[in-house]
Amino acid sequence: MRPSVIRGNGSEIIALSKASVGATKGVDSFHESMDAMEAAKTLAQSSGAIIAVSGAVDIITYGHQGVGARNGVPMMQKITATGCAVTALVAAFVAVDPLHALEATASALPIFRIAGEMGMDMANGPASLRMHFIDSLYNLDQASVSSRLKITSL
Numbered sequence: 001m002r003p004s005v006i007r008g009n010g011s012e013i014i015a016l017s018k019a020s021v022g023a024t025k026g027v028d029s030f031h032e033s034m035d036a037m038e039a040a041k042t043l044a045q046s047s048g049a050i051i052a053v054s055g056a057v058d059i060i061t062y063g064h065q066g067v068g069a070r071n072g073v074p075m076m077q078k079i080t081a082t083g084c085a086v087t088a089l090v091a092a093f094v095a096v097d098p099l100h101a102l103e104a105t106a107s108a109l110p111i112f113r114i115a116g117e118m119g120m121d122m123a124n125g126p127a128s129l130r131m132h133f134i135d136s137l138y139n140l141d142q143a144s145v146s147s148r149l150k151i152t153s154l
């Protein structure tokens with residue numbers, strides 16, 4: 001199997017790259033995404049996949065430079081399965097343009113996080129964030145993405 005993109009939290013990417021033997025915590029992460037930067041680059045080079053690490057900053061790398069997606073709200077972590085959901089969004093973006101999987105991944109992650117920010121503007125906690133987040137993703141437009149986008153090179 002040669003996946004185009006591997007998305008995990010910091011602990012998962014470190015475990016996959018075998019860069020660390022530290023404890024992991026199942027579906028949640030003990031490590032911050034930036035702790036997994038070197039592991040992500042190593043895994044990208046050994047697997048040939050684009051690596052996306054979710055966390056306070058989402059990281060996207062193909063093994064050399066990286067992109068950091070800095071939008072979002074921490075309460076997204078309190079909704080179980082947002083990790084799987086953002087992975088599904090990445091898959092959908094890559095399916096539209098498979099020859100540009102890096103750009104597709106670097107678009108899907110910040111868009112997911114921007115929808116989280118917009119959902120949080122209307123939410124009172126994780127349950128209402130889940131609802132408002134899905135509504136925000138559904139209603140998202142180019143102007144909202146352009147005005148909110150926070151990405152940097154790493």
Ligand SMILES: Nc1ncnc2c1ncn2[C@@H]1O[C@H](COP(=O)(O)OP(=O)(O)OP(=O)(O)O)[C@@H](O)[C@H]1O
Nearest residue numbers: 009027054055056072073074076077081082083084
């Ligand atoms: N500290 C944070 N601040 C803002 N957004 C975050 C933070 N940590 C994670 N996220 C966002 O939350 C979503 C889920 O990422 P997370 O790292 O929690 O995945 P996961 O551990 O695989 O989750 P799951 O519980 O679904 O298995 C992603 O969109 C990610 O960008």
Ligand SMILES: Cc1ncsc1CCO
Nearest residue numbers: 027080081082083084085
């Ligand atoms: C914990 C969990 N529940 C549904 S999917 C999933 C893992 C990734 O989000």
